[in-house]
Amino acid sequence: MGTIAGPERQGPRSVAQTPHLLDIQGVHKHFGTFEVLKGVDLAVAECELVFIIGPSGSGKSTLLRCCNRLEEPSDGRIFVNGDEITAHGADLNALRRRIGMVFQAFNLYPHLTALGNVTLALRKVVGKPRAEADEIALQALDRVGLKDKAANYPSQLSGGQQQRVAIARALALEPRIMLFDEPTSALDPELVGDVLAVMKDMKDAGMTMLVVSHEMRFARQAADRVVFMDEGRIVEQGNPEEVFANPKSERARAFMSQVHH
Amino acid sequence: MSQFDRFLATFFDWEIIRDFLPALGQGFVITCELMVSIVVSGLALGLLLAVARTFRVRAVNAAIVVYVDALRALPPLVLILLAYFGLPNVGIGLSGFTVVWLVLTLVLAAFAEEIFWAGILSVRQGQWEAARSTGLGFLQTLVYVVLPQAVRLTLPPLTNRTIAITKNTALGTVVGVGEILNQATTAQSFVGNASPLMAGAIAYIALFVPVVVLGRWLETRYSWRKA
Numbered sequence: 001m002g003t004i005a006g007p008e009r010q011g012p013r014s015v016a017q018t019p020h021l022l023d024i025q026g027v028h029k030h031f032g033t034f035e036v037l038k039g040v041d042l043a044v045a046e047c048e049l050v051f052i053i054g055p056s057g058s059g060k061s062t063l064l065r066c067c068n069r070l071e072e073p074s075d076g077r078i079f080v081n082g083d084e085i086t087a088h089g090a091d092l093n094a095l096r097r098r099i100g101m102v103f104q105a106f107n108l109y110p111h112l113t114a115l116g117n118v119t120l121a122l123r124k125v126v127g128k129p130r131a132e133a134d135e136i137a138l139q140a141l142d143r144v145g146l147k148d149k150a151a152n153y154p155s156q157l158s159g160g161q162q163q164r165v166a167i168a169r170a171l172a173l174e175p176r177i178m179l180f181d182e183p184t185s186a187l188d189p190e191l192v193g194d195v196l197a198v199m200k201d202m203k204d205a206g207m208t209m210l211v212v213s214h215e216m217r218f219a220r221q222a223a224d225r226v227v228f229m230d231e232g233r234i235v236e237q238g239n240p241e242e243v244f245a246n247p248k249s250e251r252a253r254a255f256m257s258q259v260h261h
Numbered sequence: 262m263s264q265f266d267r268f269l270a271t272f273f274d275w276e277i278i279r280d281f282l283p284a285l286g287q288g289f290v291i292t293c294e295l296m297v298s299i300v301v302s303g304l305a306l307g308l309l310l311a312v313a314r315t316f317r318v319r320a321v322n323a324a325i326v327v328y329v330d331a332l333r334a335l336p337p338l339v340l341i342l343l344a345y346f347g348l349p350n351v352g353i354g355l356s357g358f359t360v361v362w363l364v365l366t367l368v369l370a371a372f373a374e375e376i377f378w379a380g381i382l383s384v385r386q387g388q389w390e391a392a393r394s395t396g397l398g399f400l401q402t403l404v405y406v407v408l409p410q411a412v413r414l415t416l417p418p419l420t421n422r423t424i425a426i427t428k429n430t431a432l433g434t435v436v437g438v439g440e441i442l443n444q445a446t447t448a449q450s451f452v453g454n455a456s457p458l459m460a461g462a463i464a465y466i467a468l469f470v471p472v473v474v475l476g477r478w479l480e481t482r483y484s485w486r487k488a
């Protein structure tokens with residue numbers, strides 16, 4: 001098996017021919033006997049913002065988490081910027097550095113300041129000296145409008161500010177793609193806008209983004225494509241207007257009518 | 262002689278205490294040496310074991326759990342006597358000082374491992390995920406993200422346990438270690454008066470109160486505002 005699989009890996013599906021920044025090919029994921037992802041194919045082009053929506057349990061977060069292998073796909077391959085992240089012996093730490101991830105619960109390090117949160121990977125993964133790391137981190141914090149909060153600890157920041165620091169933490173590493181896992185779901189409604197504004201800025205600056213979220217209005221404004229998932233499969237996809245206004249599948253229609261009203 | 266005078270003569274005979282001071286000083290130094298070396302090696306070994314446990318190698322973890330449970334269950338005195346009187350029969354003759362240091366290090370390490378491990382487990386999974394998603398490796402995440410949080414959470418139980426175990430240096434008296442209690446009982450049997458014991462008790466207070474205060478200070482210093 002191994003000898004056959006080896007050369008084939010270099011074959012037609014390999015890296016160089018993949019025009020997409022993110023290419024998910026036939027990804028399955030089992031948790032025990034339960035199959036969360038039942039063969040998902042999804043390609044995201046450079047500078048594209050793709051929105052994934054769907055009922056809870058549809059596998060959208062799992063799919064996102066497979067893209068930096070926080071979740072191990074049971075089957076299938078995923079390429080990021082031409083590198084197969086699902087390859088045996090892939091240098092995960094080097095690859096992850098270029099895949100920014102933002103979590104629903106922010107997950108800032110509570111024992112470090114905002115600046116410390118952003119500089120940690122710059123210093124320990126990229127190997128920047130402290131002064132340079134601080135400079136890069138301050139620029140990243142400036143991009144999310146929080147330069148003046150650099151010395152604050154996460155507990156001294158609002159949820160929206162924490163999430164923006166988390167975005168800065170990812171941005172500082174100059175990712176090729178950003179993954180957002182329900183970035184605004186844990187926020188009070190009045191704090192959602194600031195986070196979405198930062199995401200819109202990133203989109204306008206040409207960042208490639210894959211977003212799991214229920215912010216339909218934001219999807220309409222900013223997304224290039226909306227993907228509707230249900231029961232571990234992509235049921236339909238298209239531009240936001242199309243998917244929201246005229247869902248083709250019954251399940252998507254049912255879902256839209258629930259979230260819109 | 263009034264009751265009170267008898268009390269003073271029994272416990273606070275200044276002349277006896279004065280004569281006892283040089284010996285007490287020696288004991289104080291030995292107790293200090295034992296204490297510091299036990300705290301350093303016991304906490305270091307405990308942390309090392311807790312870190313080893315994070316790799317979740319089944320056989321290693323089972324061995325750690327057996328070790329920890331055994332040493333938490335056994336009275337330290339039993340281990341000290343076993344090591345001191347048993348080991349020479351298999352050709353390992355350790356000094357009383359070494360036996361007390363070794364046994365209490367192992368006991369403190371067992372308790373410390375459990376405390377550190379609980380601390381590591383209490384750090385949310387999201388912290389690991391956030392760190393790993395930025396490219397930090399497993400050990401880097403442990404060292405820079407998880408342990409700083411875990412250690413802060415565990416400071417209060419850790420200081421309590423450390424104090425409780427280092428007090429057991431007094432057990433050294435049964436294997437001839439010249440620590441505070443040994444010096445005091447020797448002097449007491451020589452003069453037939455409890456004043457050296459009282460002086461020993463005061464020496465323990467002088468030794469441990471600063472430790473208790475230091476523990477308290479550490480707890481406030483590092484009890485950072487929770488997120």
